Amino acid sequence: MQRTGRCLVLLIRRLHTRPNQITSKKVGIGESWEAMKTNVYFLWVTTGDQPLGGTDSNVFVQLFGTTGQTESIYLPPEDVFAFEAGSVDKFVLQVPDIGDLTRCCIGQDATADSGWFVETVRVKDDETSREWLFTFNQWLGIEEAGTLAACVEC
Secondary structure, three states: OOOOOOOEEEEEEEEOOOOOOEEEEEEOOOOOHHHOOEEEEEEEEEEOOOOOOOOOOOEEEEEEEOOEEOOOEEEOOOOOOOOOOOOEEEEEEEEEOOOOEEEEEEEEOOOOOOOEEEEEEEEEEOOOOOEEEEEEEEEEEHHHHOEOEEEEEO
16 A cells, blocks of 8 residues: 555544543554545453453554454553553544454553453444454463464454
């Protein structure tokens, strides 16, 4: 795909204690971005209730669908309690339409912790109310699992 200087603004809104906080990230998607339909997805990341299962590292997600995929998306923490053991963190993503979801990849960069236990990622399409549940139930960390990211098919 040929790139131009134009970008689509990807809005990531974290809904927890401060629902009005919005973080924006520009993601280049090529020439025809004006014609692309965008979707709003609600995303819930569940961290397993394992000892030392939480993380303060940077967390990223990438969604794959029948008609495309998103870029790797940084999920900004709301506060120091984000991605802690036993927690559910909610985000709102506005991204180009990628069709029915088929795969989800999630990872962390180990900047603050070595491991993180990811239980599930649940995604809901705001327009159609269709939901997808991606079950990971695994550690992400070099010491714990030998990898910082994992992908699950739906």
